[in-house]
Amino acid sequence: MAIEIKAPTFPESVADGTVATWHKKPGDAVKRDELIVDIETDKVVIEVLAEADGVLATIIKNEGDTVLSNELLGTLGEGSGAAAPAAAPAAATAAQTAAPAASGDDAILSPAARKIAEENGIDPSSLAGTGKGGRVTKEDAVAAVEAKKNAPSAPSAKPSAPAAAEPMLAAGDRVEKRVPMTRVRATVARRLVEAQSNMAMLTTFNEVDMTEVMALRSKYKDLFEKTHNGVRLGFMSFFVKAATEALKRFPAVNASIDGADIVYHGYADVGVAVSSDRGLVVPVLRNAELMSLAEIENGIATYGKKARDGKLSIDEMTGGTFTITNGGTFGSMMSTPIVNPPQAAILGMHNILQRPMAVNGQVVIRPMMYLALSYDHRLIDGKEAVTFLVTIKNLLEDPARLLLDI
Incomplete structure (x- = not known):
């Protein structure tokens, strides 16, 4: 009895998907819960697993085909892999003999x-x-x-064979490689262009002295990791915490435009931009305003691992009221991040550099980071955006404010 292999049920935000990779061929043995095919959507790659042991009998949707929710992808036949579809035994015999x-x-x-x-x-x-x-x-x-490798060379027999297999390029060769754009990267590109076309987007900059945060992290990172079962204390949790506090004070930055209405969110679902092989993904920390530093760090570490392994689910990347992106991990000194619609703002972190600063009339060397806040001017006034960013700066330069709520 054939078992149908169907596409998963996509959420309302995902219209369809594309068959990315078949990991099995007709006639291949398949075990229960073994990966058979990847379905790429606009947001994530979804793995389709085998429901039972058997043999892949037919492939109905080939790589590159578009599929809808629960659409038939192929069929799984009975067997353990020794038996194959009708045409397989003859082919196998021919291959062996x-x-x-x-x-x-x-x-x-x-x-x-x-x-x-x-x-x-x-x-x-x-x-x-x-x-x-x-x-x-x-x-x-x-x-x-x-x-x-061990075969004796035959210089006169096939003089052209080595040249044909030679991977080296001659000087002056102009090589091009054309590959199809993944759905994730294409969607990111489309949304970023839409954001620039449909928003009155501006960016304001400031700089933050990271001395206190770095000293706090250096003093307690070992105890923090030991206390919280291996969760490491990084800088991102301080920024998320500071951002959620600033969002409470400036509700418009945490709002979004829906048609002719402004939707004010009474919670802070903070998206943390993560770079993956398939493009930029933004998993969301739900109710980040209620999370501790350890919970934030653990959530970010979990999402980072899932992004690298391609295991992020659609639900984990849906929604979000505010986004933080950290170009500093790649060495960026300054950039203008693009707002992720329908959100109203995005905070950009950058590289920490030792720079000379004037402090109390003295020139001292301090670890400084540039911050960038891109925002939708239709919803957020310039004064509000600047004050929001200054609030984050003040909270980070004096982390005790986060504990005292001042």
């Missing part, structure tokens, strides 16, 4: 074997498979690479 040179392009290669063959300039069709059903395994590819 035929000479390597006659295996042709129909030979089944594992992803690892194909990668090894391509990296070492070996024609995949020349590989003989020793796996089930004639499948070319990683070990087969490695053996072929070793055989190629």
Whole structure:
């Protein structure tokens, strides 16, 4: 009995998805809860897992095809991998009995074997498979690479072969590579352009002396990590805490425009921008105004790991009333972040640099960071934006204010 492989149920904010990668081919054995196919949406990549053991029988939606919620992607047949679809036994027998040179392009290669063959300039069709059903395994590819290395050179027989496999480029070659843009990156690009087109966006700058925060972190980071079960104390939690306090004092910065209405949020859902291989993602810390420094740091660390592994869910990136982005992790000294609609503002952190500053009539060296607040001028006045940023500056330069609520 065939088991249907369906796309997941997308939330209302996601209209459809694209089949990104099939991790199995027809005839491949599949175990329960094993990854079969990735579905890429505008926000995240969703993994579709096998509901039971069996064999991948058919693929209905190929890579690059658009799919809707619960749409049929393929079918899973009964078996343990020794049996395959009707055409597979004949192909497997042919692959096992035929000479390597006659295996042709129909030979089944594992992803690892194909990668090894391509990296070492070996024609995949020349590989003989020793796996089930004639499948070319990683070990087969490695053996072929070793055989190629140990083979005696024949300078007069094939003088052009080494040149064809030579990866080096001649001087002056102009190489181009064209790859399709991922849905995540395309969506980010579209939303950023829309934000610049539809908002009256301005940016105000200030600088913050990080001396007190750095001293506090240096003094308590070991005790903090020990007390909170390995959670490390970073700078981001101080900024999130300072931002949530400033948002209480300036509700317009935490608001959004909905048609002809202004929606004031009585909570602070702070998005923390994270760079991933597939593009910029912004997971959200819900009710950040109620979180402790340890809870904020733990939440950020968890989201960072999920972003690197591609495990962020759509719900974790939906919503948000204010965003913080940290270009300083990449060495940025100053930038103008773009507001993430429908939010009204975004705070940009930057690199901490030792700079000479005038303090009480004396020139001293202090760790300084530039801050940038981009905001929607339709909703936030310039005075309000500047005062909001100054509030964050004052809270960070004297962290005791965060505890005393002053």
